[in-house]
Amino acid sequence: MAGLNSRSKEIQNLRKLTKSEKRLSVLLGIATFAMANFYGLGYLLDLHSSLSREVADLRGQEHTNQIWLKERNLWLARKKWIEAAQPRIRPNQVPQSELLESLTSAAASDRLEIQEQSFGANESTPNYQSVAVRLKLSGSLRDVIKWLVQIQQPELFQAVTSFSLKSANEPPTVSLELEVARWYAPNL
């Protein structure tokens, strides 16, 4: 009780703030308020700009997804076609020899002269298992074109991974060096 009385006396003994002290207190209050607003506003602007960026990214993503959805039927049809058309390696099959045989027999029937033939490197990727052969041949430009059209059709899954066609000394004879790869379905 005595402690409480002495404290209230102390409060009573505090002098009143002078006019200039009051002014300074008001100024301090205004300055503190202004600083708080300054930092608060900066924080809100940063937040706004980061949220705007996020909204723009999401709108971009939505636009991209809409394009994908518009093309949905095309891609589903392509998926179906790849699954049905991509050749598969059967047990006991020797795909590299078969590829070489099919290419050389077609070349012979198109009157092309095979000068060199060899096997390329086999390759396995998540999308295909590749077997490749390299050929060097010559013949008339017309026969070479005919053979090329024959060996590269979408359903054969044969890619020409390297190709060099040069005009020989006696046109329309040309010499052709190429690597043909057959892309079989991957092992799943």
Next chain:
Amino acid sequence: MAAIQKTAERWRKVEEAVNPGFYPVEVLYQVSSLLPPDGMRLTSFEVEKGKVTLRGEASTAPAAFKFAEDIKAKPELQLFNWQMPSPTLRPDGRAEFAIEGDPKFAKTD
């Protein structure tokens, strides 16, 4: 959505084999169709890792530039980005040129 994107990615990886627009014979056919009746001939046509390089001779340098511009403008050849370094001029005024086409979409593993 992921399934569609995966199929698209798979298609791109096998596009060299299944899209005739990338077949060397098709590109050669499209390029040859732009050759003028005379004054120009192709001497070689190469494709390595999808990149096409064709070389030839023209009676004049402007003819070579026009040929390159015609290739760039042909809709069937838009699967590639085409460019031609300056042709080499021979003493007789003929120009030797090389035009290169980089595939825009096809990817190799």
